[in-house]
Amino acid sequence: MFDALSDRFDGIFKRLRGRGRLSDKDVDEVAREIRVALLEADVNVAVVKSFINRVKERARGADVAKSLSPAQQVIKIVHEELVTTLGGETGKLAMSSKPPTVVVLAGLQGSGKTTAAGKLARHLVSEGRKPLLVGADLQRPAAVEQLRVLGRRIDVPVFSEPTDPVKVARGALKEADRTGRNVVIIDTAGRLQIDDELMGELRRIRAKVEPHDTLLVVDAMTGQEAVNVAEAFDEAVGLDGVILTKIDGDARGGAALSVKEVVGKPILFAGTGEKLDDFESFHPDRMASRILGMGDMLTLIEKAEAAFDEEEAAKAEKKLRKGQFTLEDFLEQMQQVRKMGPIQNLVGMMPGLPKEARNAEVDESQLGRIEAIIRSMTPEERRNPAVINGSRRLRIARGSGTTTQDVNGMLKQFKMVQQMMRSVAKGKMPRLPVPGR
Amino acid sequence: MSPTLAAVLLIGIFLLAAVLILLGLGLARRARRLEEAPPPAEPTTPGVDVAAPPGPPRLRDRLGKTRAAVSRSLGALTGRRTIDDEAWDSIEEALLVADVGVPTTSRLLDELRERATAARVDGPEQLVTLLRNEIVDDLAGVDRSLHHAADGPTVWLFVGVNGTGKTTTIAKLARREIDDGRPALLAAADTFRAAAADQLAHWAERVGADIVRGQEGADPGSVVFDAVDAAAGRGAGVVLVDTAGRMHTKVNLMEELKKIRRIAERAPGAPQEVLLVVDATTGQNGLAQARQFTEAVGVTGVVLTKLDGTAKGGIVLAIEADLGTPVKLVGVGEAPEDLVPFDPAEFVGALFA
Numbered sequence: 034m035f036d037a038l039s040d041r042f043d044g045i046f047k048r049l050r051g052r053g054r055l056s057d058k059d060v061d062e063v064a065r066e067i068r069v070a071l072l073e074a075d076v077n078v079a080v081v082k083s084f085i086n087r088v089k090e091r092a093r094g095a096d097v098a099k100s101l102s103p104a105q106q107v108i109k110i111v112h113e114e115l116v117t118t119l120g121g122e123t124g125k126l127a128m129s130s131k132p133p134t135v136v137v138l139a140g141l142q143g144s145g146k147t148t149a150a151g152k153l154a155r156h157l158v159s160e161g162r163k164p165l166l167v168g169a170d171l172q173r174p175a176a177v178e179q180l181r182v183l184g185r186r187i188d189v190p191v192f193s194e195p196t197d198p199v200k201v202a203r204g205a206l207k208e209a210d211r212t213g214r215n216v217v218i219i220d221t222a223g224r225l226q227i228d229d230e231l232m233g234e235l236r237r238i239r240a241k242v243e244p245h246d247t248l249l250v251v252d253a254m255t256g257q258e259a260v261n262v263a264e265a266f267d268e269a270v271g272l273d274g275v276i277l278t279k280i281d282g283d284a285r286g287g288a289a290l291s292v293k294e295v296v297g298k299p300i301l302f303a304g305t306g307e308k309l310d311d312f313e314s315f316h317p318d319r320m321a322s323r324i325l326g327m328g329d330m331l332t333l334i335e336k337a338e339a340a341f342d343e344e345e346a347a348k349a350e351k352k353l354r355k356g357q358f359t360l361e362d363f364l365e366q367m368q369q370v371r372k373m374g375p376i377q378n379l380v381g382m383m384p385g386l387p388k389e390a391r392n393a394e395v396d397e398s399q400l401g402r403i404e405a406i407i408r409s410m411t412p413e414e415r416r417n418p419a420v421i422n423g424s425r426r427l428r429i430a431r432g433s434g435t436t437t438q439d440v441n442g443m444l445k446q447f448k449m450v451q452q453m454m455r456s457v458a459k460g461k462m463p464r465l466p467v468p469g470r
Numbered sequence: 471m472s473p474t475l476a477a478v479l480l481i482g483i484f485l486l487a488a489v490l491i492l493l494g495l496g497l498a499r500r501a502r503r504l505e506e507a508p509p510p511a512e513p514t515t516p517g518v519d520v521a522a523p524p525g526p527p528r529l530r531d532r533l534g535k536t537r538a539a540v541s542r543s544l545g546a547l548t549g550r551r552t553i554d555d556e557a558w559d560s561i562e563e564a565l566l567v568a569d570v571g572v573p574t575t576s577r578l579l580d581e582l583r584e585r586a587t588a589a590r591v592d593g594p595e596q597l598v599t600l601l602r603n604e605i606v607d608d609l610a611g612v613d614r615s616l617h618h619a620a621d622g623p624t625v626w627l628f629v630g631v632n633g634t635g636k637t638t639t640i641a642k643l644a645r646r647e648i649d650d651g652r653p654a655l656l657a658a659a660d661t662f663r664a665a666a667a668d669q670l671a672h673w674a675e676r677v678g679a680d681i682v683r684g685q686e687g688a689d690p691g692s693v694v695f696d697a698v699d700a701a702a703g704r705g706a707g708v709v710l711v712d713t714a715g716r717m718h719t720k721v722n723l724m725e726e727l728k729k730i731r732r733i734a735e736r737a738p739g740a741p742q743e744v745l746l747v748v749d750a751t752t753g754q755n756g757l758a759q760a761r762q763f764t765e766a767v768g769v770t771g772v773v774l775t776k777l778d779g780t781a782k783g784g785i786v787l788a789i790e791a792d793l794g795t796p797v798k799l800v801g802v803g804e805a806p807e808d809l810v811p812f813d814p815a816e817f818v819g820a821l822f823a
Contacts, residue, residue: 069572075753078566142776142804143633143749172804174672175665182664182686225779252633256569256753258781279632282717284755307632307662 060092067111075287077260080118080294088114112321118290119317124274124299127245132215133165133206135242138276139235139266140250142223145278145304147176149250150220151183152304152312153276157216158187165214167205168193169238172222180220187309190214198222198234202242219244226265239270246273248301251292253277254284263296272296277315278304289320345369358451360415364407367400376400405433406443418444529777529800529816543567544822547594553586557594561601568821570784571754574791578604602818605787609814612796616771617742623701624652624708625740628773629727629763630747632715635775635801637666639747640710641673642801642809648678652707657697658683659690659730660714670712677806680704690714690726694733698740711741718762731767745798747773750783760789769793774812775801782821 064085071081091110128134136153138146147170154164166184168177168191177193184191192208194201202219209217221238224231239247249263249272266272275296277289280303293300300315349366352358370376376397407415409432414421421429421444423437430437543564547557558579565575582601591597618624626643628636637660644654656674658667658681667683674681682697684690694711701709713730716723734741746769748756763769774783777800786797797812 072566073572073754075569075755078563141751141779143635145633173669174676175668178668179663179665225776227780252749252751254631254749254752254755256751256781256785257567258569258751258779261780262751279717281719282631282755283719283758284753287753 057093060089063092064089071287071290074285074290075254075256075259077257077287077291077295080260080291083294084114084118084290115290115321116318118294119320120293120299120315124301124315126301127273128216129245133209134216134246135206135219135244136216136246136248137202137219137221137238137242137244137270138248138250139221139270140223141225141252141262142173144223144250144252145276146170146223146250147179147183147220148307148309149276149278149302149304149312150180150218151187151189151309153218153302154184154189155187155309156302156312157218158189162216163214164189164216164218165205165209165212166191167201167217167219169198169201169205169219170222171195171198171201176220176222183309199237199241202238206242217242226262226269232265232269235270244273247271248274248276249292249298250276250278251288253280253286253288253303254282255288259288260291260295263292263298267296267298272298274299274301276300276302276304281305281311286320293317356451360407360410360418360447361412363447364404364415367404402433402435402439403443406430406435406440409433418447529802529810529813529820544598547598550594553591553594553597557597560594561598564822565784568782568784569753569756570821571757571788574784574788577791578787598822602822605818605821606814608787609790609818612790614771614796614798614812616798618652618708619737619739619742621738623655623698623706623737623740624742625698625701625711625734625737626708626743626745627711627713627731627734627741627767628745628747629713629767629769630715631717631759634715634747634749634752635773636715636747637669637673637712638804639745639773639775639799639801639809640670640712641677642806643799644673644679644708644710645677645806646809647708647710653705654679655697655701655704655706655709656681657693657709657711659693659697660712661686661688661690661693662714666712666714673806679710680706691729691733694730695736698734698737701737709737709740718759718766724762724766727763727767743770743798744768745771745773746795747775748783748786748789749781750774750777751779751781752785754785754788756785757788757792760793760795764793764795769795771796771798773797773799773801777820778802778808783817784821786817 067088068081068085071084072078076084088111091114126134126136138150138153140146150166154166157164166180166189168180170176170180171193177191180193181191190212192201192205194204196204198221205217205219209215219238219242221235222231224235226232247270249266251259251263255262263272263275275292275298277286277300280286289300292298300317303313303315305311305313345365349358349362352362406429409429410421414425414429421440426437426440430440433440543560547560550557561582562575562579565578566572570578578601581604582597585591585600585604586597589600591600616626628640630636640656644656647654654677656670656679658670660666660670661684664686667686671681671683673679682693682700684693684696690713697709697711700706711730711734713727714723716727718724731741731744744767746760746763748759752759760769760772772786772789772795774786774797777783789795790797797817800810800812800817802808802810
């Protein structure tokens with residue numbers, strides 16, 4: 034999502050890296066470039082102004098730390114300011130000591146409230162809670178039906194009645210008590226913040242059920258208006274937090290920066306796709322790293338550390354550098370990579386990937402086919418694919434349930450990969466996190 | 471960072487990259503797979519919801535209540551005499567805050583500077599008028615009509631990212647076509663989203679349209695196939711195809727959309743329109759959406775939705791300038807009659823309101 038913003042910053046900082054000291058003029062020039070980058074990323078005009086002023090102030094008066102160059106100092110400041118703007122520490126959903134906890138989801142039409150409700154329910158179930166989904170959107174055709182379908186998928190009950198949203202909300206609390214559900218998630222109809230009638234209805238819902246968490250659902254591709262929407266909803270019903278949706282796209286994501294800055298309420302969760310498990314806690318520090326083109330290095334490192342045996346990894350890395358990495362090694366290491374979680378998510382965290390690769394949908398079942406092909410090879414064939422002739426190819430294809438073309442294709446691709454890694458190993462190291470973290 | 475950790479990381483990254491390249495295999499394969507014969511789809515008999523056709527709706531009528539306050543940025547200009555840096559900043563801000571975007575704003579202001587000198591403009595308010603005219607000129611002389619088939623059923627495809635208002639727009643257009651004497655057949659080719667077909671079926675009943683739908687999870691192409699096939703036989707004048715919202719960055723989903731378009735092409739001259747539905751609240755990503763969808767399936771026009779909110783939809787200026795794609799319709803509410811033609815003068819007036 035922040036890819037384009039990352040690219041932009043990348044450009045600025047590459048130019049900065051060569052310089053010795055930063056003059057006031059340099060700081061101003063950087064500030065101008067950053068302003069453009071943020072505006073192009075949909076950060077609200079007013080938010081950009083205050084962000085730039087803060088960066089300028091800090092950069093000008095900055096003590097240059099001994100271990101950093103002036104350029105690295107600026108990078109550090111921008112990174113820290115972004116983290117502050119995005120939210121500082123990770124926020125949490127407030128839970129009531131006396132159940133049920135009541136959560137209300139509100140926002141514009143099409144922001145993703147209903148899907149977010151389903152995802153939140155699933156998330157809470159994984160935490161051992163017993164949510165009740167409430168269909169209080171009686172406006173959009175089949176909205177309640179949509180929620181029911183989602184509820185069935187995750188085995189969470191859905192409550193609704195064809196009366197009115199306020200009555201539904203009240204009825205939901207009774208239902209939760211009756212059935213022992215301890216979190217009530219109320220999905221409401223999308224509404225414009227300037228629609229007095231519907232905002233009034235939202236206020237009445239709030240008054241009726243006294244939610245512990247009123248969450249604004251915001252689409253990550255929202256432009257300048259994100260700020261006005263958030264302010265108005267906050268003023269009308271008081272927001273406790275935000276759910277940012279559709280961050281799996283390539284939208285620049287300025288809405289995230291703007292909303293947090295202007296309304297002061299934390300972004301609690303992020304929706305990363307259309308499936309119910311495409312839901313994460315929002316991590317401001319990791320998002321800031323993505324903006325600065327560092328990929329989501331921290332998460333990747335954590336996961337890799339957990340999944341890989343260090344010694345094995347060191348051995349494999351040596352082989353890699355020498356161009357001796359074989360299909361056998363690949364098979365072995367793939368098991369480790371699987372432990373890191375869905376490949377789809379890992380890909381998004383990788384720095385230095387071209388945009389198409391980052392956003393391509395990864396079908397993990399295809400991985401199984403590739404593994405089957407490799408398993409159908411003898412150890413010698415895995416070590417030295419050159420020995421694979423026609424009859425061996427046929428045997429491998431039969432054994433793995435694929436075609437000889439598939440086997441051929443895979444071998445060709447793997448060769449490409451080996452060559453690519455040889456050159457990577459010779460040249461660049463992956464980008465490191467900002468010094469001082 | 472310790473050397474061992476670096477090793478771990480390098481391995482991880484290598485493997486992920488390797489996986490991606492190898493999976494390129496899998497992706498290409500799926501795109502080549504031929505679709506199976508579609509199962510027969512169940513039509514529903516439409517109940518008729520007859521509304522008295524209203525007079526042609528106008529954009530300015532629908533936006534009146536949201537535009538009462540003069541924008542903060544331009545408010546600063548009223549009553550001022552000199553065109554100083556502050557005046558230019560206010561104008562620039564007004565454009566940026568309307569989601570016009572940095573590149574388009576720069577271009578517009580450069581042109582404005584030239585025009586202002588030539589026209590000897592002497593006050594900021596005149597400057598704004600000049601700017602409005604400039605933008606209206608940019609948008610002028612474009613065919614914004616919706617095309618129908620010369621012979622046989624017309625097919626219109628509706629595409630876009632998630633949540634933009636495709637289904638609701640189809641309901642509105644169906645109502646309009648029916649009012650104009652062209653029976654509408656809706657194709658519920660969003661077979662992914664929970665209850666998407668139910669949503670469309672509800673609209674079909676409400677506006678008096680026919681509908682073709684499949685099972686949830688079925689191949690969307692099969693629904694399109696059935697709809698196009700059945701259209702003539704069922705007396706449909708126009709087939710409106712609803713597709714699942716999808717990120718333009720998802721290769722598989724865009725491949726699926728290409729396939730859907732190919733199936734729609736079964737009818738001669740179809741699809742006569744491929745309409746990209748863009749939410750007016752969308753920022754600069756709207757341009758990326760337009761680019762990618764155009765590249766994939768050839769977008770013929772944009773429907774700009776939710777303009778009844780506070781968002782100005784300024785991104786369409788870039789879409790029109792960069793891609794030449796005309797905005798044909800504007801959505802201004804959730805009811806079937808909330809659809810108006812795109813009128814440049816009215817749009818620009820609202821942009822600066």
